[in-house]
Amino acid sequence: MQQMKSIPKKQLPPKEERHKLFGSVPPIEKTKPIEKNKMADLQNTKKDFLFKLDAVGVSNVKYPVLIYSDLAPKEQTSIGTFEFSSSIPTMSKGTNMSRFMELLQEYSSNRMNISISELKRFTKELSGKLEQNDATIEVAFPWFYERKGPESQSTGMNHADAKLSITYDKDSGYSLKVSLSAWITTLCPCSKEISEYSAHNQRGNVTLEATLIEDFDEDNIDWKLALLEAAESNASARLHPVLKRTDEKMVTEQAYENPRFVEDMVRLIAADLYEMPFVSKFHVSCRNEESIHMHDAIASITYDKSSE
Numbered sequence: 001m002q003q004m005k006s007i008p009k010k011q012l013p014p015k016e017e018r019h020k021l022f023g024s025v026p027p028i029e030k031t032k033p034i035e036k037n038k039m040a041d042l043q044n045t046k047k048d049f050l051f052k053l054d055a056v057g058v059s060n061v062k063y064p065v066l067i068y069s070d071l072a073p074k075e076q077t078s079i080g081t082f083e084f085s086s087s088i089p090t091m092s093k094g095t096n097m098s099r100f101m102e103l104l105q106e107y108s109s110n111r112m113n114i115s116i117s118e119l120k121r122f123t124k125e126l127s128g129k130l131e132q133n134d135a136t137i138e139v140a141f142p143w144f145y146e147r148k149g150p151e152s153q154s155t156g157m158n159h160a161d162a163k164l165s166i167t168y169d170k171d172s173g174y175s176l177k178v179s180l181s182a183w184i185t186t187l188c189p190c191s192k193e194i195s196e197y198s199a200h201n202q203r204g205n206v207t208l209e210a211t212l213i214e215d216f217d218e219d220n221i222d223w224k225l226a227l228l229e230a231a232e233s234n235a236s237a238r239l240h241p242v243l244k245r246t247d248e249k250m251v252t253e254q255a256y257e258n259p260r261f262v263e264d265m266v267r268l269i270a271a272d273l274y275e276m277p278f279v280s281k282f283h284v285s286c287r288n289e290e291s292i293h294m295h296d297a298i299a300s301i302t303y304d305k306s307s308e
């Protein structure tokens with residue numbers, strides 16, 4: 001096919017003239033210093049600024065990250081959404097915002113992986129770089145895992161929303177929090193009980209938030225998988241990307257054999273988290289997108305093992 005030549009019909013002014021046409025003006029004569037050591041450093045002003053701050057930093061920072069998983073794909077790249085902060089004392093006006101991003105770039109250029117050991121190292125280094133007593137990093141990312149149809153073994157990819165939050169404090173050490181939000185199937189026990197046949201079922205969203213013990217052994221336990229298994233193994237059925245007819249029959253019957261209210265879901269997941277020795281506190285919530293209502297059904301539970 002002959003290529004059409006595009007011949008401009010208008011005679012446009014040069015680019016610089018076009019910018020002027022749309023309001024660009026030449027720079028004025030500048031009077032303020034351009035050398036860094038002569039510039040005002042407002043954020044480093046030391047005075048009584050009335051209150052100390054719990055947290056100051058940057059949020060909604062998106063960076064590519066590397067994730068390791070016990071499920072295939074065992075290594076994957078994802079997009080991390082970061083939040084970094086530290087406290088600052090009463091006598092300090094502000095933090096040094098650029099230092100959060102400088103350290104992230106430094107880690108990223110060495111293929112930053114979202115592991116607990118890496119983020120522990122990061123927060124400790126960050127608190128030193130900021131010259132503060134503590135630092136927190138929070139990173140949320142979609143985690144992908146392979147899922148096979150139960151009978152055909154046809155493979156596809158599911159994902160869950162994972163989050164890891166680590167605080168380093170010079171006096172109290174590290175605190176580790178993880179969270180996973182995943183989808184499951186629930187089949188209504190009441191509907192099954194009262195109906196001659198069938199039962200309504202829905203897609204439920206489960207969020208598990210757990211505080212881990214400080215010496216959590218990430219080399220032997222994948223926390224993402226532990227939380228996913230707690231959510232899915234207690235549901236009426238799991239979600240699958242690929243289902244052949246033989247699989248669909250199994251999943252449908254499995255859901256009918258394992259009916260769950262939204263309350264049942266959070267209590268059963270709580271029981272699994274209670275039995276995990278590396279979890280010290282947890283919060284579980286479930287939201288069922290009801291298929292017979294326009295509204296959702298919700299339930300949640302919070303538990304602190306140290307309060308026993």
Ligand SMILES: Nc1nc2c(ncn2[C@@H]2O[C@H](COP(=O)(O)OP(=O)(O)OP(=O)(O)O)[C@@H](O)[C@H]2O)c(=O)[nH]1
Binds near residue numbers: 043094095097098
């Ligand atoms: N503290 C603070 N800085 C802000 C804020 N918004 C923008 N910034 C800017 O972040 C920029 C970089 O700050 P710094 O990290 O202190 O830059 P710097 O002093 O050149 O960095 P260092 O040499 O590491 O001390 C400054 O120009 C601030 O004005 C804010 O809300 N608080």
